[in-house]
């Protein structure tokens with residue numbers, strides 16, 4: 001088919017033919033957010049919205065994930081399009097008419113949008129099946145926000161035989177409708193650590209008879225700030241954040257133990273592997289110097305999300321030919337956030353692409369996050385065009 005000719009009208013066609021369906025699905029998913037791998041109802045809504053399309057549907061991948069395949073004519077490539085379906089443990093604070101009805105759960109990362117945009121793309125591409133040269137695989141995954149649903153889907157074969165793969169993420173802070181990506185790393189590796197700091201407990205009035213775990217932990221947290229500032233090459237991005245600290249039971253007791261938890265973000269695999277050794281060495285040195293000790297439990301989690309250079313360039317070119325005004329941006333820098341689409345990109349060349357929802361939209365993972373639904377048909381059009 002003449003893909004360029006099709007692209008001109010793609011967004012308006014999707015808006016007219018599927019706009020209401022996409023928005024209705026988004027609202028339905030938004031009302032009933034589900035966490036982690038427990039996206040059974042969400043998957044049911046996706047399946048209902050795909051009903052009647054000429055797709056080969058596989059369910060139960062990574063428990064509640066869905067892989068739906070559209071076979072066009074011809075011997076063209078197999079392209080994967082992936083969306084995430086899970087929500088976050090946040091209580092929603094928007095006044096949307098379709099706000100979360102489930103206390104403590106909210107679609108605060110836009111995955112309700114990603115999922116319905118992909119359903120919209122499936123409808124649009126199924127409508128052009130006759131002229132489609134190749135195969136499109138629609139991948140709906142659970143457990144992006146921790147749990148590594150993407151990794152499980154890849155292990156269960158969702159990326160087998162793909163020639164390329166793309167995914168979108170709605171992005172506050174970028175002008176509305178702007179399509180942004182870059183070659184190479186776009187999101188960081190996100191690892192986690194927990195540390196137990198041990199001293200010896202005692203009476204608050206007799207510190208000389210104990211080793212104070214609170215004071216040791218405070219020094220460890222301060223010393224950890226030197227890992228990035230003094231041990232990492234200044235032109236190499238890295239983050240070490242202590243997000244949790246806890247100890248003690250009463251004002252007049254010196255506790256025996258303290259607990260510290262944090263995250264480490266890196267873009268460089270060699271540096272990533274060095275971090276636990278430096279953190280442990282420094283923490284134990286500080287703790288032992290104060291007559292205590294520390295143990296580190298370090299968990300390597302999502303790897304770097306690394307875009308293929310050609311796929312990233314193609315995504316930007318596609319967006320430029322698809323949308324008037326060519327609102328595309330080649331990102332100068334990656335985000336130090338993380339994304340488990342990384343596991344798909346380890347197997348298949350492709351690109352993770354950000355779609356701007358505006359500069360004055362509350363950030364991802366905030367209780368006020370809400371976006372203008374006009375972005376949905378635009379995202380569907382971009383996904384469909386990337387497959388084309």
Ligand code: NI
Nearest residue numbers: 109111144169
């Ligand atoms: Ni997300």
